[in-house]
Amino acid sequence: xxxxxxxxxxxxxxxIDHDAVxxxxxxxxxxxxxxxxxxxxPEAEFRSYYGRPIIKAPVWKNxxxxxxxxxxGLAGSSSVLAxxxxxxxxxxxxxxxxxxxxxxxxxxxxxxxxxxxRPTRFLHMLRVFKPTSxxxxxSWILSPFAAFATxxxxxxxxxxYLRGKRGATALKVAxxxxxxxxxxxxxxxxxxxxxxxxxTAVPTWHEAHRHLPVLxxxxxxxxxxxxxxxxxxxxxxxxxxxxxxxxxVVELIIEEKMTRDLGMLADVYDxxxxxxxxxxxxxxxxxxxxxxxxxxxxxxxxxxxGLALMAGSALTRFGVFDAGIASANDPAHIVVxxxxxxxRREEAVQAGTTPPDRHYVPAAGN
Amino acid sequence: xxxxxxxFSGTANSLYGExxxxxxxxxxxxxxxxxxxxxxxTSVCIGCKACEVACKExxxxxxxxxxxxxxxxLTGMSYDNTGDLGASTWxxxxxxxxxxPHGSATxxxxxxxxPAEPTTGHIPSGLPALGGGALPKAPxxxxxxxxxxxxxxxxxxxxxxxxxxxxxxxxxxxxxWLMASDVCKHCTHAGCLDNCPTGALxxxxxxxxxxxxxxxxxxxxxxxxxxxxxxxxxxSDGGAHKCTLCYxxxxxxxxxxxxxxxxxxxxxxxxxxxxxxxxxxxxAELHDRGVNEARLYGRDENDGVGGDGAFFLLLDEPEVxxxxxxxxxxxxxxxxxxxxxxxxxVGLGVAAVAAFxxxxxx
Numbered sequence: 001x002x003x004x005x006x007x008x009x010x011x012x013x014x015x016i017d018h019d020a021v022x023x024x025x026x027x028x029x030x031x032x033x034x035x036x037x038x039x040x041x042p043e044a045e046f047r048s049y050y051g052r053p054i055i056k057a058p059v060w061k062n063x064x065x066x067x068x069x070x071x072x073g074l075a076g077s078s079s080v081l082a083x084x085x086x087x088x089x090x091x092x093x094x095x096x097x098x099x100x101x102x103x104x105x106x107x108x109x110x111x112x113x114x115x116x117x118r119p120t121r122f123l124h125m126l127r128v129f130k131p132t133s134x135x136x137x138x139s140w141i142l143s144p145f146a147a148f149a150t151x152x153x154x155x156x157x158x159x160x161y162l163r164g165k166r167g168a169t170a171l172k173v174a175x176x177x178x179x180x181x182x183x184x185x186x187x188x189x190x191x192x193x194x195x196x197x198x199x200t201a202v203p204t205w206h207e208a209h210r211h212l213p214v215l216x217x218x219x220x221x222x223x224x225x226x227x228x229x230x231x232x233x234x235x236x237x238x239x240x241x242x243x244x245x246x247x248x249v250v251e252l253i254i255e256e257k258m259t260r261d262l263g264m265l266a267d268v269y270d271x272x273x274x275x276x277x278x279x280x281x282x283x284x285x286x287x288x289x290x291x292x293x294x295x296x297x298x299x300x301x302x303x304x305x306g307l308a309l310m311a312g313s314a315l316t317r318f319g320v321f322d323a324g325i326a327s328a329n330d331p332a333h334i335v336v337x338x339x340x341x342x343x344r345r346e347e348a349v350q351a352g353t354t355p356p357d358r359h360y361v362p363a364a365g366n
Numbered sequence: 367x368x369x370x371x372x373x374f375s376g377t378a379n380s381l382y383g384e385x386x387x388x389x390x391x392x393x394x395x396x397x398x399x400x401x402x403x404x405x406x407x408t409s410v411c412i413g414c415k416a417c418e419v420a421c422k423e424x425x426x427x428x429x430x431x432x433x434x435x436x437x438x439x440l441t442g443m444s445y446d447n448t449g450d451l452g453a454s455t456w457x458x459x460x461x462x463x464x465x466x467p468h469g470s471a472t473x474x475x476x477x478x479x480x481p482a483e484p485t486t487g488h489i490p491s492g493l494p495a496l497g498g499g500a501l502p503k504a505p506x507x508x509x510x511x512x513x514x515x516x517x518x519x520x521x522x523x524x525x526x527x528x529x530x531x532x533x534x535x536x537x538x539x540x541x542x543w544l545m546a547s548d549v550c551k552h553c554t555h556a557g558c559l560d561n562c563p564t565g566a567l568x569x570x571x572x573x574x575x576x577x578x579x580x581x582x583x584x585x586x587x588x589x590x591x592x593x594x595x596x597x598x599x600x601x602s603d604g605g606a607h608k609c610t611l612c613y614x615x616x617x618x619x620x621x622x623x624x625x626x627x628x629x630x631x632x633x634x635x636x637x638x639x640x641x642x643x644x645x646x647x648x649x650a651e652l653h654d655r656g657v658n659e660a661r662l663y664g665r666d667e668n669d670g671v672g673g674d675g676a677f678f679l680l681l682d683e684p685e686v687x688x689x690x691x692x693x694x695x696x697x698x699x700x701x702x703x704x705x706x707x708x709x710x711x712v713g714l715g716v717a718a719v720a721a722f723x724x725x726x727x728x
Binding site: 046047048049050052053054055056057058059060076077080081084085088115116117118119121122124125127128130131132133134135136138139183186187188190191192194195198199200201202206209210213214216217220221224225239240242243246247324328331334335338339341342 | 583587
């Protein structure tokens with residue numbers, strides 16, 4: 001019998017932030033410019049078993065899952081752009097959208113399978129349909145999307161070879177129909193991943209379950225629009241630019257709101273790799289959005305802006321993923337909010353009102 | 367069997383709330399066996415780890431492999447060198463050395479009981495106490511014979527901050543040992559089960575939660591879904607594993623291996639309703655004896671996971687044992703999450719369509 005290969009197989013698990021595990025009382029280290037001092041956890045409020053994590057951090061592999069989140073968003077929003085571009089005579093945007101929708105779906109599938117610890121059993125994902133399992137629902141979203149997107153991209157690829165021959169019309173109709181099918185499923189592919197990660201016991205993900213779908217939708221729009229800027233001609237790229245800029249703005253706003261609403265749970269966004277990634281993400285999104293507005297009509301500026309927007313979108317996914325790992329490894333993230341919940345419930349019972357534990361309330365401040 | 371629409375509309379408590387019979391909710395007909403579980407009474411746990419060993423032996427669970435910080439895998443956490451529950455640890459005995467300076471007890475821990483005998487501060491009189499407070503003051507000199515004659519207790523001569531590594535002298539310290547055998551809670555609302563995309567995790571006719579190893583594809587979604595951090599993926603075979611409540615033994619009318627091996631009946635197995643009655647009686651008995659810090663954990667059927675199939679009697683806050691103080695199953699918010707995701711998906715689609723509005727072309 002071989003030993004457990006945990007340490008080598010699951011690098012994320014080892015990356016316990018020992019600063020996070022210790023009780024924090026550094027009140028001067030306020031988050032976000034002096035507003036957050038009272039959000040720090042006083043040492044006395046928090047007991048644990050030798051500072052060990054209480055829940056298990058996800059064993060999902062790091063780049064696989066963040067890249068899957070990114071590719072799902074990229075492919076999902078690109079499929080809508082492609083379908084609309086087809087209807088409004090923007091051939092280069094249509095071609096770009098169809099190809100990247102297929103590429104994203106296939107790449108995402110590969111990453112999803114590679115992330116499994118028993119990849120040969122990937123078809124077990126389609127063994128049942130379980131609405132209680134976001135991963136099951138996601139598998140059933142990804143499968144038809146990949147089929148539609150591949151059909152649309154295939155039609156796009158074959159069209160030049162059949163031009164003027166028999167079957168060209170049938171191919172175009174089939175490709176357009178598949179493109180519409182992909183566009184209908186695409187947005188769901190972009191946002192279901194927010195449910196995937198927030199429907200866990202990881203505090204920073206779970207308590208952001210109202211923000212993450214919007215964040216991921218904005219991120220998807222920035223990625224899809226960004227790719228449109230990279231690949232489509234100046235004649236065709238205006239809708240892509242609009243979508244990308246709107247996505248970047250939504251993403252920047254909701255990210256700020258999310259970290260405010262999370263209270264002490266947002267501290268994982270304020271340290272370590274998650275902080276670096278989120279800062280880089282915001283910078284890329286801001287630069288890309290400004291570039292898209294100002295330089296859309298220059299081919300090179302549009303392409304650079306699009307790249308920046310795509311990078312910003314991807315960095316967001318990596319940052320959110322890292323923050324979740326750090327949150328799961330921090331016993332304070334479990335104990336302090338749950339203690340606060342108990343305290344509020346007891347207060348409510350004494351006051352004769354309804355216990356307020358239906359909704360998460362940040363531990364302090366806000 | 368509860369259908370999906372009832373579960374998501376909230377007319378059936380399949381995702382959250384009180385659910386008296388989870389096996390029936392999972393589709394078993396009403397003639398299924400009664401729900402079984404564990405009651406782990408930590409007030410009589412002696413930390414022998416027989417449960418850990420019996421579990422490994424019966425279930426052929428391999429070496430843990432984790433926490434290999436050194437050759438002997440010593441964690442530095444008292445006598446706990448197991449660490450935590452995981453894919454290859456289905457029973458885990460926690461050890462807490464609760465050391466306080468003598469007389470530093472608060473009413474919270476002393477329970478307000480009048481000390482009838484020389485008690486040891488926060489240690490309740492109803493429980494056997496360990497520690498120097500109850501010992502007679504021995505002369506700290508090997509040459510002087512002890513008051514009652516006999517041999518000199520060499521332990522009392524150890525340097526105060528020496529072998530025990532404590533800052534306070536032995537006879538001025540109170541030590542309370544907390545030992546608790548942790549296990550999968552077999553929740554009424556099991557996040558691992560509901561989140562499993564393959565159906566590998568299932569509810570048994572006994573109301574317990576078990577992984578089918580031949581179905582599990584190692585996606586790992588159950589791992590962060592558990593509010594207690596119980597289930598994990600095993601590196602050597604890639605599958606998720608956890609306590610089965612000895613499903614194979616239950617089918618043959620045997621009790622689980624850990625309960626069979628427990629020498630103090632700290633781990634009790636039986637029908638859940640009988641265990642709950644026994645636990646309530648035990649709690650009342652301890653409270654009568656002045657052990658006011660005794661509490662049941664996972665017993666409440668109205669808690670965030672609908673009550674545990676394996677519940678505990680603890681002598682301190684749950685987080686001291688590494689347990690979450692107020693766990694809530696993640697699927698409580700799932701209907702709202704799906705609604706939010708669907709709305710934002712529509713919003714994304716509309717935004718992408720609206721981006722073509724009056725597309726100025728050039």
